[in-house]
Amino acid sequence: MKISFAKPALPAEGALVVGVFEGKALTPAAVKADVAAGGQIARAIAASRFEGKKDQSLLLQAPAGLDASRLLLVGLGKAEDFDAQAAEALGGNIVAQLSTANDATVTIALDGLEASPLTHAEAAAAVALGGRLRSYRFDKYRTKEKKEDKPSLKKLVLTLESHSEAKKLFADQDLVVDGVFLTRDLASEPANVIYPESLAEVAKSLAELGLEVEVLGEKQMKKLGMGALLGVGQGSARDSQLVTLRWNGGDKDEAPVAFVGKGVTFDSGGISIKPAGNMEDMKWDMGGSAVVIGLMKALALRKAKANVVGVVGLVENMPSGTAQRPGDVVTSMSGQTIEVINTDAEGRLVLADALWYTQEQFKPKAIVDLATLTGAIIISLGSHFAGLFSNDDELSEKLTAAGKHVGEKLWRMPVDDPYDKMIKSEIADMKNVGEGGAGSVTAAMFLKRFIKDGTKWAHLDIAGVTWAKADKPVVPKGATAFGVRLLDRLVADNYEQK
Amino acid sequence: MLKILFEKTAAREGIRADALAVGFRPGLVFLPSAKLPGLELALALKHRFKGEEGDVLTILTPAGWLVAVGMDVEEDQDEATLRRIGSSLFAELCDGGIEHLAVALDLGPDDAAELAYGMALRAWKPAAKYRSKPDPDDDWSLTSVTIVTDHPKAARRRFERLQAVAEAVVYARDLVVAPANQLTPQVFSDRLADLFTLGVSIEILDAKALAKQGLNLLLAVGQGSVHPPLLAVLRWNGGKKNEAPLAFVGKGITFDTGGLCIKDEEDMGEMKGDMGGAATVAGLIRVLASRKAKVNAVGVLAIAENMVSGSAQRPGDVVVGYNGKTVEVIDTDAEGRLVLADALAWTAANCKPSLMVDLATLTGAVEEALGKKRAGLFCNDDALADKLFEAGEEEEELLWRLPLTDLYDDDLKSLIADIRSCSWDDHAPDHIHAARFLQHFVPDGLPWAHLDIAGTSEAGEEDEGDEPITGPGPTAFGIRLLDRLIEDMAQLDEEE
Numbered sequence: 002m003k004i005s006f007a008k009p010a011l012p013a014e015g016a017l018v019v020g021v022f023e024g025k026a027l028t029p030a031a032v033k034a035d036v037a038a039g040g041q042i043a044r045a046i047a048a049s050r051f052e053g054k055k056d057q058s059l060l061l062q063a064p065a066g067l068d069a070s071r072l073l074l075v076g077l078g079k080a081e082d083f084d085a086q087a088a089e090a091l092g093g094n095i096v097a098q099l100s101t102a103n104d105a106t107v108t109i110a111l112d113g114l115e116a117s118p119l120t121h122a123e124a125a126a127a128v129a130l131g132g133r134l135r136s137y138r139f140d141k142y143r144t145k146e147k148k149e150d151k152p153s154l155k156k157l158v159l160t161l162e163s164h165s166e167a168k169k170l171f172a173d174q175d176l177v178v179d180g181v182f183l184t185r186d187l188a189s190e191p192a193n194v195i196y197p198e199s200l201a202e203v204a205k206s207l208a209e210l211g212l213e214v215e216v217l218g219e220k221q222m223k224k225l226g227m228g229a230l231l232g233v234g235q236g237s238a239r240d241s242q243l244v245t246l247r248w249n250g251g252d253k254d255e256a257p258v259a260f261v262g263k264g265v266t267f268d269s270g271g272i273s274i275k276p277a278g279n280m281e282d283m284k285w286d287m288g289g290s291a292v293v294i295g296l297m298k299a300l301a302l303r304k305a306k307a308n309v310v311g312v313v314g315l316v317e318n319m320p321s322g323t324a325q326r327p328g329d330v331v332t333s334m335s336g337q338t339i340e341v342i343n344t345d346a347e348g349r350l351v352l353a354d355a356l357w358y359t360q361e362q363f364k365p366k367a368i369v370d371l372a373t374l375t376g377a378i379i380i381s382l383g384s385h386f387a388g389l390f391s392n393d394d395e396l397s398e399k400l401t402a403a404g405k406h407v408g409e410k411l412w413r414m415p416v417d418d419p420y421d422k423m424i425k426s427e428i429a430d431m432k433n434v435g436e437g438g439a440g441s442v443t444a445a446m447f448l449k450r451f452i453k454d455g456t457k458w459a460h461l462d463i464a465g466v467t468w469a470k471a472d473k474p475v476v477p478k479g480a481t482a483f484g485v486r487l488l489d490r491l492v493a494d495n496y497e498q499k
Numbered sequence: 500m501l502k503i504l505f506e507k508t509a510a511r512e513g514i515r516a517d518a519l520a521v522g523f524r525p526g527l528v529f530l531p532s533a534k535l536p537g538l539e540l541a542l543a544l545k546h547r548f549k550g551e552e553g554d555v556l557t558i559l560t561p562a563g564w565l566v567a568v569g570m571d572v573e574e575d576q577d578e579a580t581l582r583r584i585g586s587s588l589f590a591e592l593c594d595g596g597i598e599h600l601a602v603a604l605d606l607g608p609d610d611a612a613e614l615a616y617g618m619a620l621r622a623w624k625p626a627a628k629y630r631s632k633p634d635p636d637d638d639w640s641l642t643s644v645t646i647v648t649d650h651p652k653a654a655r656r657r658f659e660r661l662q663a664v665a666e667a668v669v670y671a672r673d674l675v676v677a678p679a680n681q682l683t684p685q686v687f688s689d690r691l692a693d694l695f696t697l698g699v700s701i702e703i704l705d706a707k708a709l710a711k712q713g714l715n716l717l718l719a720v721g722q723g724s725v726h727p728p729l730l731a732v733l734r735w736n737g738g739k740k741n742e743a744p745l746a747f748v749g750k751g752i753t754f755d756t757g758g759l760c761i762k763d764e765e766d767m768g769e770m771k772g773d774m775g776g777a778a779t780v781a782g783l784i785r786v787l788a789s790r791k792a793k794v795n796a797v798g799v800l801a802i803a804e805n806m807v808s809g810s811a812q813r814p815g816d817v818v819v820g821y822n823g824k825t826v827e828v829i830d831t832d833a834e835g836r837l838v839l840a841d842a843l844a845w846t847a848a849n850c851k852p853s854l855m856v857d858l859a860t861l862t863g864a865v866e867e868a869l870g871k872k873r874a875g876l877f878c879n880d881d882a883l884a885d886k887l888f889e890a891g892e893e894e895e896e897l898l899w900r901l902p903l904t905d906l907y908d909d910d911l912k913s914l915i916a917d918i919r920s921c922s923w924d925d926h927a928p929d930h931i932h933a934a935r936f937l938q939h940f941v942p943d944g945l946p947w948a949h950l951d952i953a954g955t956s957e958a959g960e961e962d963e964g965d966e967p968i969t970g971p972g973p974t975a976f977g978i979r980l981l982d983r984l985i986e987d988m989a990q991l992d993e994e995e
Contacts (some may be wrong), residue, residue: 028656054583133862375869376926377867379866379926379928380864380867380868380926380927380928380929381867381868381869381928382868382901382902382928383910383928383931385902385906385907386902386903394912412901414868414899415869415872415873415899418871419872419873419897420872422964422965423870423965435870437866437870437871437962438867438869438871438954439866439869439870439871439872440865440866440867441866441867441868442868442869442870444871459696491798
């Protein structure tokens with residue numbers, strides 16, 4: 002879908018969208034359309050329950066007096082509440098409503114926002130962003146989709162006086178969406194297509210954007226002593242990979258900020274095999290790594306003025322004659338030994354080595370990992386928040402604030418001493434699961450043991466937010482790419498030179 | 500009951516201590532009282548004892564049993580550390596044959612009292628009355644402890660305040676451990692009469708009164724049992740006459756079978772303890788009364804037995820709650836939120852409190868989230884949430900705040916009633932749903948907190964070596980932290 006910004010004018014074709022504030026208060030654009038349409042809008046509103054509230058809309062087909070094929074009235078709610086998130090949601094909802102309406106072009110006229118916290122340009126950029134985010138589709142494997150089921154919408158035009166300013170504001174966000182879409186693609190791809198080596202290839206292809214990409218194979222990881230990561234991959238016929246993507250947009254000597262992703266391209270559970278129901282969801286157990294790869298793409302595309310490193314540990318967790326067994330003890334790159342009690346608690350094993358490697362190699366000023374790590378986080382917080390675990394209050398606040406801005410909400414969970422004894426092993430330095438509940442907390446406690454003293458670290462457990470079971474305003478059902486926008490915002494707000 | 504005395508010296512008339520506990524700092528630094536000839540010799544024999552906090556070593560010296568105790572590095576130890584040392588010292592020595600222990604850890608009076616408090620909190624066992632013949636293991640060998648301090652009088656004064664709490668903790672633990680056939684709703688309310696002698700006024704709403712007043716949710720949960728439900732209201736009026744009370748509401752399911760949505764056998768074993776929240780509330784009122792707290796407080800206990808029978812409520816039943824809202828009952832095993840809903844609405848309407856805190860062994864999900872180390876804190880008021888969290892940290896009854904927002908309301912939508920009691924999804928955040936459900940029965944503007952103590956109300960065998968300060972068994976979670984909250988708030992008032 003193409004997006005453009007233009008001067009206010011009634012469109013010669015396609016659908017026209019105009020706003021109405023709560024209390025049936027028409028925006029100037031709506032008034033203009035009403036005049037052109039001979040008062041049809043006012044009549045339609047009077048005949049309906051449409052009041053201009055948030056999420057309300059009213060569709061008029063083939064309005065007389067207008068060239069537009071249809072006219073969509075959208076509720077803007079109260080002007081003072083019309084913030085960036087409301088504008089994004091509005092854009093998303095418009096696209097959802099008109100995507101198969103038979104129009105190739107949709108024109109959204111934005112004006113009358115003087116009482117809103119946003120300027121017209123900001124509002125237009127946010128509406129465009131929401132619209133594009135919602136337009137995502139993963140349809141490459143449909144070979145026989147009927148024409149009427151395919152989206153007709155090809156072009157979104159936002160009209161406003163300050164259109165060139167809006168275009169400028171949208172430009173960077175547009176690039177971030179490119180990253181979001183890559184992440185969604187990767188998480189949506191089946192596990193016979195995306196496996197460690199093919200995912201590493203995708204990462205390598207980003208080198209053309211100016212990223213430095215390095216791929217370590219099993220041999221090199223063995224040399225580095227990554228026994229925890231390699232143990233997870235040893236049951237699979239596919240080779241494990243560790244991929245580093247570097248973006249050097251900041252000062253030469255400045256320590257980077259690091260993002261580490263869990264990339265289990267398929268998680269069968271291993272010998273501790275999962276129940277059959279919904280096992281297909283485990284193709285997106287590489288969601289954390291997909292976020293890191295999509296994020297690095299976004300940062301490179303918009304030429305972020307910061308040094309950032311992304312590290313993803315890629316493995317496939319399969320049961321086989323060579324798979325690791327419950328009870329196995331593995332030695333991690335840090336030298337610490339781990340008793341593997343449950344082979345399905347594999348993400349933390351991958352992250353343990355990836356986190357250690359990242360600290361040794363890059364001495365980052367902060368490190369944030371993302372992982373679809375535990376089922377317990379889904380019970381703990383549902384799908385409205387991701388779990389945030391951190392050893393640093395300041396980093397936690399920065400992350401929480403960034404999440405609030407982009408509508409990817411985090412909730413802080415404990416990762417402190419009372420839980421430490423829960424992962425004590427009888428024979429090794431630690432075991433990979435605890436008993437007695439708090440499964441997400443003990444997983445985070447496990448990761449914490451691979452964070453060096455003084456390193457600012459946060460862990461995002463995204464198991465509950467990586468895949469949407471139902472459409473949301475800016476996220477269609479399916480892969481959400483939760484984390485790309487959040488971390489892009491984190492970098493923009495805190496780590497980039499102004 | 501363990502006898503605890505404070506004296507200037509270890510030697511007491513008539514009683515000779517069998518053992519003397521002396522203190523060390525990390526690195527095997529001898530505290531003054533530890534400088535004993537026999538001990539230096541014994542420790543020279545390369546024991547592993549290094550004087551680290553919590554280390555306890557019992558050794559036989561020519562002078563008798565000596566107990567080396569590791570203390571904190573800091574001279575000014577915090578209360579929690581001293582309590583922990585007291586608790587582990589008691590656990591270590593209670594059944595080894597020693598009857599009279601003298602503790603000479605060179606402590607000032609306040610520290611001595613805190614150490615004693617730790618011992619008193621740990622010194623609880625299920626009452627022996629449930630056996631037909633006394634079992635020798637039911638009693639500890641240790642019967643008395645003398646703690647040496649410069650100012651015994653000051654220590655006694657401080658301990659008196661703490662002992663009020665320790666005794667209430669014992670009181671609540673006794674209630675929780677009582678078998679469900681011997682603690683029916685009626686017996687539970689009869690036992691609350693003990694509090695009358697302390698000056699607590701007691702009002703009982705029996706089933707008839709509940710029906711008259713419209714507490715139909717509480718009645719619905721109890722309707723499957725031959726023991727009818729009731730609401731017990733405990734009032735302690737130690738404050739100013741017209742001051743609005745602080746309200747504490749407890750879930751008191753004397754036994755929870757789950758009802759028609761009956762529990763698995765392994766989940767049912769501990770269900771006599773499903774009245775832990777109510778026991779804590781009773782214990783808290785007991786503390787306030789026995790320390791004559793200058794505060795008005797009301798404790799409301801929603802007591803019922805959730806049984807399976809021909810008269811039990813069914814999934815799908817719709818019940819009108821006390822505040823007029825209609826509830827579609829989904830899982831009959833999500834009964835705690837039903838009895839609390841009525842109790843909260845009733846308390847808000849009839850007691851007009853300035854704040855309201857409820858405690859309940861409410862959901863399995865909270866244990867999935869926070870385990871047994873922290874209880875779930877849900878609150879509609881940031882200031883109250885912060886105060887509760889802090890009080891919990893200080894008293895080592897740890898809380899963690901969890902979301903309470905309308906984002907989860909979609910999950911509680913009912914097709915036919917105002918709200919449904921839970922969702923059927925096994926992976927749903929049921930603790931959050933439960934808290935949000937309760938909020939529909941709390942009037943807007945009233946500061947309210949809900950503590951889900953399902954994970955923290957009992958310490959089991961699996962916690963061995965990592966137990967709370969109260970040791971194994973029911974913890975009476977919440978008494979200490981709420982008593983602290985009330986004291987802190989009273990202090991703030993005074994400062995203002």
